[in-house]
Amino acid sequence: MSIASNLDTIKSQLPERVKLVAISKFHPKEALMQAYNAGQRVFGESRVQELDEKAKELPSDIEWHLIGHLQTNKVKFIVPYIHTIQSVDSWKILTEINKHAQAVNRTIRCLLEIKIAQEDTKYGFSYDECREMLDNQNWSALQYIQIAGVMGMATLTDDEIQIRNEFKTLNSFYEELKDSYFSECSQFCEISMGMSHDYKIAIEEGATIVRVGTSIFGEREY
Ligand SMILES: *Cc1c(COP(=O)(O)O)cnc(C)c1O
Numbered sequence: 001m002s003i004a005s006n007l008d009t010i011k012s013q014l015p016e017r018v019k020l021v022a023i024s025k026f027h028p029k030e031a032l033m034q035a036y037n038a039g040q041r042v043f044g045e046s047r048v049q050e051l052d053e054k055a056k057e058l059p060s061d062i063e064w065h066l067i068g069h070l071q072t073n074k075v076k077f078i079v080p081y082i083h084t085i086q087s088v089d090s091w092k093i094l095t096e097i098n099k100h101a102q103a104v105n106r107t108i109r110c111l112l113e114i115k116i117a118q119e120d121t122k123y124g125f126s127y128d129e130c131r132e133m134l135d136n137q138n139w140s141a142l143q144y145i146q147i148a149g150v151m152g153m154a155t156l157t158d159d160e161i162q163i164r165n166e167f168k169t170l171n172s173f174y175e176e177l178k179d180s181y182f183s184e185c186s187q188f189c190e191i192s193m194g195m196s197h198d199y200k201i202a203i204e205e206g207a208t209i210v211r212v213g214t215s216i217f218g219e220r221e222y
Contacts (some may be wrong), residue, residue, distance in 0.1 A: 002034070003031060003035050003038065003216060004034060004035075004037075004038035004219060006215060006216045006217075007020075007022070007035060007038050007039075007040055007216055008038075010199075010212060010215060010216065012209070013200065013203075013205075015203065015205065017032040017208060018203055018207060018208060018209070018210060019042060019208065019209045019210075020040070020042065020210055020212060020217050021042050021043065021044040021065050021067075021152050021177030021192075021209060021210070021211045021212070022040050022042065022043050022044065022212065022213070022217075023043075023044045023045075023046075023067065023212060023213030023216075024043050024044070024045060024049065024054070024213065024217060025044075025045050025046045025047065025067075025111055025213065026050075026220040026221065027213075027220065029054055029057060029058060030148060031217050032054065032058060033058070034171045035216065035217075036058070036059060036062070039102070041061060041062055041063055042062075042065065043062055043063070043064060043065070044064075044065040044066070044086070044211055044213075045064065045065075045066060045067070046066070046067050047068055047070070048066070048070065048071075048077055049076040051064060051066060051078065051082075052077050052078065055078075055085040062080050063083040063084075064078075064081060064083055064136055065082075065083060065084045065211075066078060066082055066084075066085045066086060066087055067086045067087055067151075067211060068087055069087055069089065069122070069123045070085060070087055070088075070093055070097075072092065072093060072096045073094070075096050075097055075099075075100045076100045076103075076105075076190075079097065079100040079101050079103070079104050079106060079108065080104050080106070080193060082108060083108075083109065083123045084108070084109040084110070084111065084148065085097060085108060085109070085110050085111070086110075086111040086113065086151040086192055086209075086211075087111075087113045087123065087151065088110045088111060088112055089112075089113045089123045089124050089125060089145050091133050091137050091139075094110065094139065094142065094145060095142065097144075097145055098142040098143070098144045098145045099109060099144075101144035101145060101219075102143070102144045105144075105150045107143075107145065107146055108143065108144065108145055108146070109143050109145075109146050109148040109187075110145050110146065110147055110148060111147075111148055111149050111150055111151040111190060111192055112125060112130055112147065112149075112150050112151070113125065113150075113151045113152070114126075114127065114130060114150050114151070114152045114170060114173060115152075115165040116152040116153070116154060116167075116169055116193075117152075117153060117154055117155040117156075117166060118155045118162070118166075119156065120202075121153070124152070124153075129174060130173075130177075131180075134177065134180070134181050139214045146166075146187050147182070147185075147188060148157075148187055148188060148189065148190050149174065149188055149189060149190025149191055149192065149208070149209075150170060150173065150174050150177070150191055150192070151190075151192035151193070151209075152166070152167075152170040152191070152192070152193050153193070153195070154166040154167060154193070154198055154202075160201060163198050163201055164201050164204075164205060167193050167194070167198075167201060167202050167205035167206075167207070168205055170191060170193055170205075171191060171205055171206040172181065174191050174206075187191050189208065190208050190209055191206055191207050191208050191209070192207065192208070192209035192210075192211060193207045193209075193210070194207045194209055194210040194211065194212075194215075195210075195212060195213070196212050196213060196214040199211075199212055199215075
């Protein structure tokens, strides 16, 4: 199957409200251009250096999302062009993004990455860590970031019930945060969940963004 026909198939399954981020990590620029030429404009990468190289050479109307852990010393490289940082996992990185975004006078959309999987994952807020940050830190004073929602990754399992429950929990947590902290903020509107093997479940459970790599570009070669 070609990249263009893979995209067609996936897009035909997405409701209007759901944005498709094409996860292009480890794939060459030629593959991204095939998707671009088929009309795809939103791409996600997990590593800053790879993102940077691609962003420099590919068309400037691409909307870039970062989906992997961001180190503070790398923030300055991506703030001039990044659209959304989906992988905000600490107060420290949020303040760092704000600082560098101010320097280039941009506001950057950020999603709070939440640990929803049963398995041990390295990055992401626990529910309590996230509540604690929003309770205790003066995040509303950060003028160059826009907290636009939450992101999560389900456990890598064939158990659809477990995956569905994890997505349900993320959706409820999003609603809790919206009620508690963002009730006046219409820009807090995104639930990013669902990858190649589970995006259909994620859509049923309220995803507004799905992040699909393998089903578009094929298997990655590491
Ligand atoms: C790699 C990755 C994806 C895409 O995974 P596929 O299984 O290839 O669709 C989605 N989200 C995150 C956070 C990833 O790291």
